Amino acid sequence: MINHIVSIKDIDKETILDIIQYAAKIEANPEVYAEKQKGKILSTIFFEPSTRTRLSFESAMLRLGGKVIGIADPKTSSLKKGESISDTIRMAAAYSDIIVMRHFLEGSGRVAAEYSSVPVVSGGTGIQEHPTQALLDLYTIYKEFGRIDNLTIGLLGDLRYGRTIPSLLYAFAKFNNVKIYLYSPQQLRARMTVLSDVEDKLEYRVEDNLEDTIDQLDVLYVTRVQKERFPDEQAYERVKGSFIISPDTLKNAKENMIVMHPLPRVGEIEYDVDDLPQARYFQQAKNGVWTRMSILDKLLEERK
């Protein structure tokens, strides 16, 4: 196992499978784990607000019987006053048994891990990575197909600044024969440095048109295309429409294809899709709690 989770790059395939298979065990019998980490404390340190990720981790720790302390509002806390990551983490490590941190700077996860005497789990580091989101996404896919190998996965939306995209690509690259189709506006294509990391291990294709290739996909993973990423409103409006999923978009999709989204959505998936058999994004959010229970429990047990 590992001491911290700050990058998917640090985690091998066996550990990924171990985490998702353990998440499945927890989901099947949550009551067995209800007091597993009794007396342990999780610190949630969010230098950048994120209600969902924080709540998901808090729920996970409480369901393990542990307790949660945290700094949730960077505007009113010392985090805003320029306290360094290293000092904040040393303080949190003194108060708790495990730390979840989100930070708007890339590299913050590795700095935190270096200064922490307790396990650090990244809740997102700038545009660099969001490893636990990728792990819960893999759990969702694994639950559906019973495997990660031999699947064709479409990633759609903001592939450049979306912090989960590198984590997902690094994760898929560890499995066998995963094909990736990348759909995004030109200015939001996946970063070359990320693609060059996986190109030997993963077959990926930059695709312009979802309609022509959707029939090949097992998974369609949709992410938000944010207005702020475009130079002006018109540029955003021009591309926006091509990255919205409606029931019509899915008409040629395989029957057992699933649509995923890390949420929150802002119109990328129409509400009409929610009732279709392919929609998986709400279950995906729920899977986040099981996956994070698995991660927290494994890291805490490792230290015993």
Added chain:
Amino acid sequence: MSEERTMIVSKIERGTVIDKIPAGKSLQLIYMLHITGDEMKTVAVGIHVNSASMGKKDILKLTNRDLSGAELNKIWLIAPDAVISTIKDYQVSDKRPISSMRSGNEFEGVLKCNNPTCATNFNEPVKNKFILMDRDPLLVRCYYCDRVMIEDNIKDQLGM
């Protein structure tokens, strides 16, 4: 021995010899080590010297000069097969390939990350650390933020 005869200065009393530098790279190294000629120390530079193992090579002899860990890293970036000799009282007191003086593909103390939103640029007590991806031209990656920097981006920092 023929190499030695091509050198203008054959033996130094105290200092460092950097041997087996790729032919033509020694001037770059002189800049990178901030050897300006103002220090009143003798420096002998051999460029395109015949070498049994390399065909042609460069060699630097620096009198009264030691190398820091960061400087060793700089030399390793440019000349991974360099052999470093320490000279005391006209004798070689230590002679080792640079590859045995440091390990792995990671290096510290030479570069700062050029990603403005890298945590290492924000008053943290960490040492910058990079991973060498390619040498000619240089390609390095920040260990912390994953930013890749190409030779053109780091020339100024290295004094190249």
